[in-house]
Amino acid sequence: MADLEAAKINHDNHLLLDQSCMRLPYELLRQNFRSFHLPFDKGSNSVKDLLKETANGSLNGKVSPEDVVKNLDQMLAKMRGLKRKLAVAADEEDRLYRQMDARVAHMRELASLNTVDDVKYEGWSRQRLDRLLVDYMLRHGYGSSAAALADAREMQDLVDIDTFATMSRIRTSLERGSVQEALAWCAENKKELRKMQSNLEFLLRCQQYIEMMRTGVHSQMLEAINHAKKHIIPYSDTYPVEVSFMAGLLACQPNTHLEPYASLYSSSRWETLADAFVEAYLKLLNLPMTPLLHIALSSGLSALKTPACHSTQSQGADQPADGTSSTTTTNDNNTAAASSSSSSSSAPQRHPPHHHGTASLTTRVCPICSTELNALARNVRYAHHSKSRLLDHDLVLLPNGRVYGRARLDEYAAKSGLPPGQVKDLVTGEVYPASELRKVYAT
Structure with missing residues (x-):
């Protein structure tokens, strides 16, 4: 009786480990909708305003026929641009819906199994192990190996290669000393990061300021002051200590040994920024910071x-x-x-x-x-x-x-x-x- 009870599959515990696999397509759908909703509204309103202006001007005789034709060409160009954007959004939605169907079918297969002795459970658990390995490799920058394993197991819809490839690309750019891609990502997700109370954008702006000060060139230092007034001073109420450190950096050279300014000039800050970005990226998508393979392995070790x-x-x-x-x-x-x-x-x-x-x-x-x-x-x-x-x-x-x-x-x-x-x-x-x-x- 005890053997039968131990061999019984606990479906709820399996879902605890696989919930991020099921949840991520929904998060990406929401993100996809947000990214195209505002540009589409702006573009469509612009076309409507231009159409209204052209029609009124034509009726009143204030717009010449040549201007009417020119405005119509502008409206057609804008509508073609909107169509292309909508096509891209629709393709992304189709891909995400396909992922959702594949993952629901994958979990439905588990729901049809009752014991670990079922011959089908071995194949299902092997596929899950492959998913965990792909997740681990993607988190640690082995994108090519992860894609090769996903292709070999024919489970492209069960893993999130594109999502982690974006994260890896931005993290690599930070490790190489560039904040442009990370700032662009912050601009795309500004509203959500504000709800999360993330300090990532503030850290990136501070690093821009530090790099300007590092040059020691007078023109760059003046630009750094203007940069601080625009992007750092507005955070003085939220991060007063950090803002004061940025101000004190004006009196310190890059070779200073005085803390905390020596640490601010340290090259290790780029690694800290990369880690902060990864944390914000995963939190925004409701993904765990720990690789799923580590979670599964820790659970098994704890049970023994x-x-x-x-x-x-x-x-x-x-x-x-x-x-x-x-x-x-x-x-x-x-x-x-x-x-x-x-x-x-x-x-x-x-x-x-x-x-x-x-x-x-x-x-x-x-x-x-x-x-x-x-x-x-x-x-x-x-x-x-x-x-x-x-x-x-x-x-x-x-x-x-x-x-x-x-x-x-x-x-x-x-x-x-x-x-x-x-x-x-x-x-x-x-x-x-x-x-x-x-x-x-x-x-």
């Missing part, structure tokens, strides 16, 4: 982690101070989820176990204790189980503190050629008399 997983590293020796095993296995989760009888809990250990090679044996069994994942799992939360799962019905406690099913111990002892009345620890290989086993009752 117990306090014993890092006991070997924290003790600094193979044998802990209390004489118990230093690492954990799947059966350690059974130990955490079970309680022994009062007689067994007070029973003395008459045969202190020997732990030669215990850590090396256990690391081949427990993923958290492995060399590859031990350091990565150190900062994730411990597993929390509200009730015992996947427990054998005949649990017994060995003198070394480990818990196994009695049938498994007897089967392993028989395979190991032990005489009757003796059992062998499945992990450490320690041998104990069967009389020293204590019954354990699951809670």
